[in-house]
Amino acid sequence: MDPLSIAASIIAVLQLSAKVLAYLNDVKDASKERAKCAVEASNLHSLLLNLRFRLEEGIANTPWYTAIRALAVDNGPLDQFKQALETLQTRMTDGGRLKKASEALMWKFKKEEIAGILDRIERLKSLVEIALQMDHFKLSQAIINDTGIVRKTLDDVEHRRLVDWISPTDYPAQQSDIIKRRQEDTGQWFLEAPQVARWLSEAKGTLFCPGIPGAGKTMVAAIAIDHLLKSAQNSSHGVAYVYCNYKAQAEQDSSSILAAILKQLVQGRPSTVESVERLQKQHASRGTRPSPDEIYSALRDNSDGTRARFLTKIRDLQKGQDVCIMATSRFIPEIEDEFREALILEVRANREDVKRFVAGQIYRLPGCIQRSHALQEIVQKHIVEAVDGMFLLARLYTDSLLDKRTAKDVKSTLAKLSKGSAALDDAYKDALQRIEGQLDGDCKLAKKVLSWITFAKRPLTTAEICCALAVEPEDTELDLENMPDIEDLVTVCAGLVVVDPESAIIRLVHYTTQEYFEKISNTWNPSTYLHITTTCLTYLSFTAFQGGSCSNDKVFEERIQQNTFLDYAAKHWGEHARSVETEVSNQAGSLL
Structure with missing residues (x-):
């Protein structure tokens, strides 16, 4: 490999890393992982820039230069770093569809993915630091060691591919x-x-x-x-x-x-x-x-x-x-x-466990409870007595105190806590009353969120539900400014919705919540089926999909990855439409 080829490889990586650094600084997220990626990529960018200048000043036939060549071989350290940068760029910009990462939906990486990217950055950084010491023997040995790590990494990737083939379930x-x-x-x-x-x-x-x-x-x-x-x-x-x-x-x-x-x-x-x-x-x-x-x-x-x-x-x-x-x-x-x-061995909510749970939730409750040890004792005592072996009630009853601002209101609420077979339904009714007592916009949003989660045909990811909620009638493309924050979705639902961070799934707090909403859907939110169906049909009618079917599997996979709600809408709109066939016949006919 001639001097120009190695320099060109480094320049290409420098240009890409500059773009990715701009994305990392603009992306809509403040996580530690995002910040660490930005810092480490910036440090490596500076080192590579220094190495480029050393190469331009060096002599091609020296042992040091010969050792440097190994950095730029196929699937070598530079190539590995370039792949990491491309992964960051693609995921932050939805495959290049977004012009700025600040428009992106969210930081879409799991911790283990970021750990892998940071590992590649750190390995190349170590090699470049050694290269800048002009010690060709030490550099050659370090590259040999890194090659072994890369080989092991490839073996690990193959192992992951195999286990994912066995089952996609995590x-x-x-x-x-x-x-x-x-x-x-x-x-x-x-x-x-x-x-x-x-x-x-x-x-x-x-x-x-x-x-x-x-x-x-x-x-x-x-x-x-x-x-x-x-x-x-x-x-x-x-x-x-x-x-x-x-x-x-x-x-x-x-x-x-x-x-x-x-x-x-x-x-x-x-x-x-x-x-x-x-x-x-x-x-x-x-x-x-x-x-x-x-x-x-x-x-x-x-x-x-x-x-x-x-x-x-x-x-x-x-x-x-x-x-x-x-x-x-x-x-x-x-x-x-x-x-x-x-x-x-029967499972029942242990009294001491319930007491520990309630004590662990005090920090979330209003100041009148946090400031009074005596009121905390009263809260724990009443909730422990009311739950009668049902841990879920402890959570729902604790949440029922979130909007009680005086000791009198707290005690009044505790005195009304239901016991026995009707307790769960009563707790859900109380949660719905709190939802309906919110500002009109929050109440409407909560109804949409709860309806989507209840009647979706499979668990929804946080990105999917945010996309679904952003879709409005007559839209021809996704309006990113209409995307809600996932934290707001959880907040407006009065403790009935939780997010599982590892899997990024948004779900109801318990399967009995699902059963309850299925039971009351016709009276609580009768337009649910029509809203879900028209949302799916509107999304599938977006301009981005009017080019027809994909030419091959790769293009299809890219389309699915770049359009978060496409997989769900395409697979399940027909199932939702069965209950509202007459109302959506024209819209469905236009799509088909």
């Missing part, structure tokens, strides 16, 4: 979101229960943990998973888990669930990947997916209706291997019957 992200919401020291009663100790000590043990709606079964499961993952870190045991989602029932068939379990076991024990590689090779050329029996076979190799089939496969696996099973569920007779021979 239950670990869901686990991370749930366990982050754990109030410190809650759930210890479960880990210390004799049934749990016996289950952990027995080979092929099964523990069944039923509970009433809102008892805290999901959090108890997350606490148990967290405990098992930590216990199994340095052992030969594998831990895998599944969270069944009321919004994803169609996707959670037995094949998908088994595949997600296999994925986690392979992620935890990379040495067991051979059987999965064989499975992938069998299906890759045909473009097919493995059957439940094939996945079961891979699970067995790696063990060093949907519910019935899944349980049958897991029990078959348990018969041949030392597999322990824990399951949580509502009190549903057919499920209870499936676990009639298992150890039983």
Whole structure:
């Protein structure tokens, strides 16, 4: 490689890094990751500029110059940094569709993605610093070492590609979101229960943990998973888990669930990947997916209706291997019957846990509560007595105090807290009253948000719901100035909506919230179905899509990536339209 070629490579990277630095400084976000990317990229830009000048002054046949050439080889350090910059540029500007990153919807990177980009920046920065010392031997050795790191990185990428082929579902992200919401020291009663100790000590043990709606079964499961993952870190045991989602029932068939379990076991024990590689090779050329029996076979190799089939496969696996099973569920007779021979431990909101939870929420409550220890005690006492084993009520009752500004209002609200079977519906009615008591704009926004989340055919990401809410009748393109902030969406919904940061999913606080809104939809927001359908049809009619279908898979993937709401609108508008066919027939006809 001649001097001009190496200099040209560095100049190309410098030009790209200058653009990306401008985006990083303008992007609509103030996260630590964004700031760190900007600082590190700026430092490296300065070093590369210095190296460029050294190259222009140097002599091409010197050992130092020979060593420098290795920086610019294909997939070498410079190439790796360029790829990182291109990733940043593409994601911040929606594939180049936006002129300025300040117009971007949000900082669209997960922490692990940023960690990978920062790692590439740091590696090249170290190499350039060595190069500027003019020590060709030290530089050559450093590049050799970096090549080994790159090779390992490529192996890791291949491993990730393989496990993503097994299953796209990311239950670990869901686990991370749930366990982050754990109030410190809650759930210890479960880990210390004799049934749990016996289950952990027995080979092929099964523990069944039923509970009433809102008892805290999901959090108890997350606490148990967290405990098992930590216990199994340095052992030969594998831990895998599944969270069944009321919004994803169609996707959670037995094949998908088994595949997600296999994925986690392979992620935890990379040495067991051979059987999965064989499975992938069998299906890759045909473009097919493995059957439940094939996945079961891979699970067995790696063990060093949907519910019935899944349980049958897991029990078959348990018969041949030392597999322990824990399951949580509502009190549903057919499920209870499936676990009639298992150890039983009912999940109920523990009084001390509820008290800890309420104490941990005091910082969110009005000043009259924060300033009075006596009033805090009254709040804890009343909520603990009212929840009657239902942790969800503790959250809803705590939220009901957010707008109470005097001790009298607080005590009056606490005195009216419902108990028994009607308590949950009463808590939801109270939340709706608070929503309807807001400013008109906030109330309308809350109704749209709650309707979208309730009646969406699958879980929505934060970016998807923001796009959906930005669409207005007669729009021909997405108006980025009409995009709401996700924090505002959560705020106006009176505690009924939460965001899972790891997966970027916005959801209702509990599946009983879904059931409640489905029950009252005709009276509370009767235009929901029409609004959702017309939003999807309007989006699909945007000017950007009038060129017709995509010419190949790559163009199609780029279109999906650059248009956040396209995947949902295209796949599900027809399902929404069934309930309002007459009202949307003209709009649907125009689209088709």
